[in-house]
Amino acid sequence: xxxxxxxxxxxxxxxxxxxxxxxxxxxxxxxxxxxxxxxxxxxxxxxxxxxxxxxxxxxxxxxxxxxxxxxxxxxxxxxxxxxxxxxxxxxxxxxxxxxxxxxxxxxxxxxxxxxxxxxxxxxxxxxxxxxxxxxxxxxxxxxxxxxxxxxxxxxxxxxxxxxxxxxxxxxxxxxxxxxxxxxxxxxxxxxxxxxxxxxxxxxxxxxxxxxxxxxxxxxxxxxxxxxxxxxxxxxxxxxxxxxxxxxxxxxxxxxxxxxxxxxxxxxxxxxxxxxxxxxxxxxxxxxxxxxxxxxxxxxxxxxxxxxxxxxxxxxxxxx
Numbered sequence: 640x641x642x643x644x645x646x647x648x649x650x651x652x653x654x655x656x657x658x659x660x661x662x663x664x665x666x667x668x669x670x671x672x673x674x675x676x677x678x679x680x681x682x683x684x685x686x687x688x689x690x691x692x693x694x695x696x697x698x699x700x701x702x703x704x705x706x707x708x709x710x711x712x713x714x715x716x717x718x719x720x721x722x723x724x725x726x727x728x729x730x731x732x733x734x735x736x737x738x739x740x741x742x743x744x745x746x747x748x749x750x751x752x753x754x755x756x757x758x759x760x761x762x763x764x765x766x767x768x769x770x771x772x773x774x775x776x777x778x779x780x781x782x783x784x785x786x787x788x789x790x791x792x793x794x795x796x797x798x799x800x801x802x803x804x805x806x807x808x809x810x811x812x813x814x815x816x817x818x819x820x821x822x823x824x825x826x827x828x829x830x831x832x833x834x835x836x837x838x839x840x841x842x843x844x845x846x847x848x849x850x851x852x853x854x855x856x857x858x859x860x861x862x863x864x865x866x867x868x869x870x871x872x873x874x875x876x877x878x879x880x881x882x883x884x885x886x887x888x889x890x891x892x893x894x895x896x897x898x899x900x901x902x903x904x905x906x907x908x909x910x911x912x913x914x915x916x917x918x919x920x921x922x923x924x925x926x927x928x929x930x931x932x933x934x935x936x937x938x939x940x941x942x943x944x945x946x947x948x949x950x951x952x953x954x955x956x957x958x
Contacts, residue, residue, distance in 0.1 A: 643916045644837035647871035651700050654864050654872050655825040657802070659705060661697045663688075666838050666869035667918050668773035671722040673697060674829040674866050676822060677707040678800035684714045684733070685820050685829045686868075687726030690750075690777045694726025713797065715806060716787060717831025717868065718814040719744035721753060727785035736795070737787040738808045740816025750782035766944075769951035809833060809853035811844040819857065827864040828857055836870025836877040839914065840884065841922040843941070845929045847889045854882035884914050888923065892930040902931040903949050907956075921953040 644666065652660050659675040666672075674685035682705070688694040701708035716724045716737040724745060727735060737745070757774060760767035797804040803823055810817030813832045820829040832840070833853050842850065857865070857878050865873050888909065895905035906927040911920055925946050932939065 644918065645871050651697075651704055652872060654866060655822075655827050657707075658822065658825055658827055658864075659701065660829075660866045660872055661688075661701070662871065663693075664871075665918060666836070666867075666871075669722045669777050671720075671832075671868055672866060672870075673723075674820070675701055675705060675708060675711075676799060676802070676804060676820070676829075677705060678802035680707055680710060681800050682707040682711050683797060683799055683804060683820075684708075684711045684730060685866075686717055686723040686831065687714070687730065689722035689725055690779060691726060691729060691782060692778060694729050697726075698729060713799075715818065715820055716741060716745075717819065717829070717833075718810065718817045719748070720814060720832065721748065721750060721779075723831060723868065724785075725750050725779070725782050728783055734789055735785065735787045736789045736791070736797075736806065738810065738816035738818050739790040739792050740808075740810060741814065741818065742787045742790045742816075744815050745786055746784070749784055750779045754779035754782075765955065766948045766951050769954060770947065807856070809856060810849065811846070812850035812853055813840065813842060813844065815844050817853070819853070821860055821862070823860075825864070826860075826862050827866065828860060828862045829866045830857065830868060832868035833857070834865060834867035834870075834873075834878060834881055836865070836867040836873045837880065838870055838918040839920050839922045840881055840926070841919075842885075842926045842929045846933050847885055847930060851882055851885055854878050854885075884917075887912075887914075888926050889930060892927045893934065895927075896931055896934045902928045905931070906949070906953065920957065921950040924949040924953050 649664055654660050657677040661673040663670040669689045676683045711733050714730045714733040714735045719741045760770045795806045805821040807819050817833050891909045906924045
């Protein structure tokens with residue numbers, strides 16, 4: 640393996656008949672993708688971006704190039720992370736759809752919380768330096784809450800001018816309520832953060848078995864094109880690579896859990912091998928912590944500040 644992320648360009652890319660992806664290299668922290676599905680004179684938007692400026696730029700580019708983008712009737716949020724929903728307010732008049740679990744999570748981490756955290760970052764030492772490095776390009780001030788107007792559990796199918804779009808809930812996995820959007824006639828899937836293409840995933844929620852099962856589901860759909868939540872447009876190979884990473888980390892973490900190592904010590908001890916050239920490798924600290932909570936059947940909420948501090952230390956030491 641050892642495959643590094645291919646080069647790709649920022650902006651709007653046509654990925655199929657009436658299908659578009661908005662891409663943001665390098666796909667690292669906050670640099671998420673979005674999608675546009677069109678049929679006739681209507682369109683469905685898959686996700687917004689991390690702040691209002693980025694989302695406004697994306698929408699302007701879509702409307703300039705794709706006439707149907709002027710009439711976005713539906714916005715689907717694949718999950719609750721801000722880099723996939725903080726721009727919701729700019730998609731005026733659209734019905735906003737998300738899973739019930741995602742809608743609940745969106746209320747837990749509003750943009751004002753990130754704005755406050757970033758304002759405090761200069762006085763937070765090493766942790767603040769890390770936060771500034773990964774989130775300093777984004778502006779969280781002035782972003783209000785724009786929650787979903789319709790929620791669902793399981794599967795919901797949309798009819799866009801005769802084109803079927805299947806929204807399939809596969810979480811909890813990356814977050815508590817992840818959703819993928821499958822366009823059967825185009826053999827295309829928009830995965831949200833169920834796929835980080837050729838870069839390190841981060842498992843905030845788990846269980847890991849659900850995420851592996853989501854990869855299996857995508858493989859069984861018979862798709863040709865995959866638009867990931869982060870990274871370049873790809874195909875089933877990237878799904879297989881991420882699935883292999885999850886299985887490897889699960890098995891390695893289990894060995895260290897049984898040996899009595901703590902989660903931070905275990906994350907440092909696991910050799911990344913084939914995945915060492917994937918970006919944001921320090922996310923293994925979160926992944927192992929989530930796995931340890933799963934192994935111990937703990938329902939305690941993760942300490943997010945502590946997890947970011949662990950990633951900061953790991954990123955420092957690996958540099």
